[in-house]
Amino acid sequence: MSAPANRRRSVFLGRMSLPERNFVADALRTETLGGVLLLLAAVAALIWANSPVSASYESVVDFHFGPAALRLDLSVGHWAADGLLAVFFFVAGIELKRELVAGELRSPSAAALPVVAAVCGMAVPALVYAVVNATGGGSMQGWAVPTATDIAFALAVLAVLGTSLPSALRAFLLTLAVVDDLFAILIIAVFFTSTIDLPMLGLAAVGLALFWLLLRRGVHGWYVYVPLALVNWGLMNASGVHATIAGVAMGLMLRCHRHEGEAHSPGEHIEHLVRPLSAGLCVPLFALFSAGVSVSGDALGDVFAQPETLGVVLGLVVGKAVGVFGGTWLAARFTRAELNPELAWADVLAVATLAGIGFTVSLLIGELAFDEDPVLAGEVKAAVLIGSLISAVVAGVLLKLRNNRYRRLVEEEERDEDHDGIPDMYEQGNPEYHLRMAAIHEAKAAEHRRLAEVARTGGGDDGPSGMIGG
Numbered sequence: 001m002s003a004p005a006n007r008r009r010s011v012f013l014g015r016m017s018l019p020e021r022n023f024v025a026d027a028l029r030t031e032t033l034g035g036v037l038l039l040l041a042a043v044a045a046l047i048w049a050n051s052p053v054s055a056s057y058e059s060v061v062d063f064h065f066g067p068a069a070l071r072l073d074l075s076v077g078h079w080a081a082d083g084l085l086a087v088f089f090f091v092a093g094i095e096l097k098r099e100l101v102a103g104e105l106r107s108p109s110a111a112a113l114p115v116v117a118a119v120c121g122m123a124v125p126a127l128v129y130a131v132v133n134a135t136g137g138g139s140m141q142g143w144a145v146p147t148a149t150d151i152a153f154a155l156a157v158l159a160v161l162g163t164s165l166p167s168a169l170r171a172f173l174l175t176l177a178v179v180d181d182l183f184a185i186l187i188i189a190v191f192f193t194s195t196i197d198l199p200m201l202g203l204a205a206v207g208l209a210l211f212w213l214l215l216r217r218g219v220h221g222w223y224v225y226v227p228l229a230l231v232n233w234g235l236m237n238a239s240g241v242h243a244t245i246a247g248v249a250m251g252l253m254l255r256c257h258r259h260e261g262e263a264h265s266p267g268e269h270i271e272h273l274v275r276p277l278s279a280g281l282c283v284p285l286f287a288l289f290s291a292g293v294s295v296s297g298d299a300l301g302d303v304f305a306q307p308e309t310l311g312v313v314l315g316l317v318v319g320k321a322v323g324v325f326g327g328t329w330l331a332a333r334f335t336r337a338e339l340n341p342e343l344a345w346a347d348v349l350a351v352a353t354l355a356g357i358g359f360t361v362s363l364l365i366g367e368l369a370f371d372e373d374p375v376l377a378g379e380v381k382a383a384v385l386i387g388s389l390i391s392a393v394v395a396g397v398l399l400k401l402r403n404n405r406y407r408r409l410v411e412e413e414e415r416d417e418d419h420d421g422i423p424d425m426y427e428q429g430n431p432e433y434h435l436r437m438a439a440i441h442e443a444k445a446a447e448h449r450r451l452a453e454v455a456r457t458g459g460g461d462d463g464p465s466g467m468i469g470g
């Protein structure tokens with residue numbers, strides 16, 4: 001009696017579909033540019049906050065404006081965290097919706113790896129923070145600070161290092177960050193909402209329901225949705241729930257699957273319009289007004305001396321790498337997923353280390369966790385910067401060790417010998433492709449034969465020397 005056949009093993013980090021690959025390439029192109037601007041904004045904030053005019057930085061960040069009657073008399077720092085990041089989370093909501101209906105999360109088997117990796121990549125850093133602070137007598141309030149991954153900052157590091165990652169690894173990093181954002185939103189909503197104004201929350205729910213109804217009825221026009229989105233944001237802010245929740249809720253309501261005849265779904269179209277605003281303006285401005293912390297020798301020494309800040313650094317550098325890598329390996333082991341033979345587990349470790357770059361959302365959670373202790377909040381921000389920098393350096397070294405391999409894989413992905421705009425690896429099963437390639441190879445062979453004949457005859461038709469009358 002023959003042994004039963006093994007179940008087919010799925011391939012982890014294998015070839016993506018062409019539409020998904022094109023979407024990821026377009027999204028990451030914008031995020032990479034935005035990440036470079038984010039880095040520049042963070043550097044500008046650090047220089048400003050540590051310059052002879054550092055008092056002006058604090059004055060600008062603490063400057064209040066807005067209608068007090070609507071509970072919107074906020075500081076510049078709060079406008080950046082609650083207002084600008086609402087746009088960031090709106091894009092995150094669209095990304096998540098698209099992943100659920102057309103991306104890596106559309107089926108339970110496909111979603112298992114990135115979801116488990118993201119969950120472990122948040123649980124282990126929180127555990128590391130808790131252990132450090134339990135043994136060191138620190139505050140447990142900052143347990144969520146090292147749990148977030150900043151996709152724009154991570155991709156900016158890749159851009160600065162000049163490392164070419166294959167599309168599958170980039171897509172895994174993007175999906176990981178999207179799921180990470182979802183859990184970060186849940187953490188903010190559940191653990192950092194102290195008091196709730198139920199009437200205002202009810203009005204916010206009505207506004208969101210109206211937003212959803214208009215979308216389902218096919219109503220068009222930015223002049224309808226932008227004012228309604230601002231009202232929903234204001235109501236959510238007044239309710240006591242963090243205002244960014246309104247952004248992600250409206251992003252999740254957009255339709256991200258295409259109807260027949262549509263080149264793009266409404267969600268994809270709006271994401272294409274809003275993502276540059278989020279990555280190129282909103283997130284860099286948030287960094288400018290949030291990353292300005294003291295980096296004097298004493299301040300840097302304190303980061304490694306206090307349990308709260310040390311927990312953040314170790315959570316980002318060690319916890320993220322161990323959590324993402326360990327979660328991915330366990331998920332692959334128990335779902336019978338097989339790693340792409342062209343890659344190695346060292347590549348997954350490099351991406352896991354890159355996930356330790358937790359900037360935007362980590363800074364936000366740090367502000368929320370220690371809002372009653374501005375000094376400690378500033379020290380936690382410094383810890384986020386240091387932990388992210390260490391993770392970036394370690395990830396850069398790991399990626400550089402495999403850079404030649406990555407370059408060959410990317411060249412193979414991009415090869416388009418028939419110049420039809422579609423990479424050859426996506427056409428190899430198409431008979432027309434093989435006919436075109438045969439014609440191209442025949443033309444090349446004919447050209448080689450012609451050049452060989454020219455070389456043999458000396459370049460002319462009148463004798464070996466090629467000289468007329470020679």
